[in-house]
Amino acid sequence: MSETMNAIVISSFGGPEVLTYQTVPKPAPSPGEALIRVRAFGVNHAETHMRRGEWDEHHPITGLECVGTVASCPGGELPLGAKVVGVMGGLGRTRPGGYGEFASVPVANVVPVETGLAWEDLAALPEVYCTAWTCLFAVLDLKPRDTLLVRGATSTVGQAALHLAVDTGAVVTATTRREERFGWLKGLGAAETVLEQENLDEFLLGKGHPRFDKTLNLVGNRVLLESIRLTRTGGRMLQAGWLGGLAPVEGFNPMVQMESGVHFSLFHSKVLGTPEFPLSAIPLQDIIKKIENGAWDAKPAKVFEYQDIQSAHGMLDTHDAGGKLVVKHQF
Template identity: 55%
Template sequence: MTTNSPSTMQAIVISAFGAPSNLVIRTVPLPTPTPGTARIRIRAFGINHAEMHMRRGEWAESVPISGIECVGTVDACPGGEFAPGTAVASVMGGLGRTIPGSYAQYTVARVENIVALAKAGEEPALGWAELAALPESYCVAWTCLFRNLGLERGQRLLIRGATSALGRAALNLAVNAGAVVTATTRSEGKFAELEALGAADAVVEGPGLPERLRESGRAEKFDRVLELVGNSTVVESLTLVKRDGRLCLAGWLGGLDPIKDFNPLLQMASGVHFSFFGSFVFGAPEFPLSDVPLESITRAVADGKFDAKPFKVFKFGEVQEAHQYMEDGRASGKMVVVVDV
């Protein structure tokens, strides 16, 4: 089934690798869905660090229309998996990497990478801008915490990079699950924000964190560590995990340079479990997107259980400004773009 749709659409295109100014709006053909996919009328989308690297030409895969996530309504679905008009979210499945992404009025996504946010014909529990802050951050955070890390009530969790969008999502979910969270941020001025979200403790992010924790009397190691700063700090973070504890690497706020001179024999404690999660696997048989309770997370946000408000909402024509915010490190949480053209 399909709705009456235009033959063209507006899309934000990477005209050349480089600065945010290289993101330009162009008129392009409307994408055509095929069996196993659905066309989504995009109402809003989140801004992610991956898209900054794609724009710069630093990502292994990218296409001119970027964007790895969106929320909107189903416009056409040849296989009938979703009724037209259903409010949905889509995450990954090649969006922005191998197929045109969400920086547009419409996109075509694999049905395995689409989840309904409400029943057909019903309004979702949140507005589009608020919904757009959830899919990538909360799907990744939930999977890291409850699949890779197996987080349980009462466990001590360290989140490095907790004021990022992913870090805040993980903090919300972990506190709601009864974990005791220590959160790091580069700015001491953000301690109050983290504590308001439920962090039991906040620490300045930076080199020498294990030593600084010991010097301040916080010598006990953690049951779980969620590493979002990345390759530059993960070896250090491994020293902060208890025996039988777990560390999950899932973010690269510190850059994409590889880990240098890592020798597990000398630098990794025995009995520590080290894993990785990348959201590009969502939609694969081993990582179904349906595994993540995104609709219930949406309801929890609507009920005020989580503070998941976007840090800043931009209009479609302001995407360059949004990327400049990200480039300058001015974002403190999730930035979203509403598709109002």
């Protein structure tokens, strides 16, 4: 077996053009790891920040997730040839990620799945649905009939959160910066749609809208304080996305600006697969089955060939993808 592999590499920091194709050493899995033969991978906004040198850590072979088959597993935890998804566990950050032909992943971050979905359809699910499920149920403790505000609902995690929340019986208010997407969000089960805007708290509360039991803020720091103000006393506000950019909250003074009694949490998907947030707690197989059965539309917005990674990143940079972007390997 060859000791090298093909990979997409961040050759320097910059635009999509810095992503180059190289032959590199193939990862060698240690006990407790599985080597995945990558068949497809999702493209994530975090990877564009890594490409530009804006993230806290990155590996030149990035890619936070992948789907494929087990090529090697020294500890025997997974059978050879098993169909699996790999997500986080240092992928694309501290170890070569899904942009390579092979990826060595801690077994805690590998989930065997049974599915007839095409590789590219399966690749649209791991990071998005694992993140959304953990946000809603492990952190926000979402219950039937809870009122939930999802800010950034047309994002990939937002769409997954909407599916999951509606399925569990929550009453969802979804925001988007595109008014033409209101009907589409209603079709996914949103009870209410609102135009994403600055000072959303003043807009809604000024109209007499009740505060929400739970708030999922995917827009980020720019709307952090108003998202807290939109959450009722005793409710929970979770920030888990940075669609509005990475700039910190300027002049943050909790005593003056934060509401009393609102629980504020942060979730970063890099902790998926840790003892605190085990992948085994996420019903990924059930989620896949719902998608296979047509209950939810989770198809990627666009599928790119492996040689078109620069085009994929270019589309992601526009923030107009409209859904998950996926890249297929052809090795």
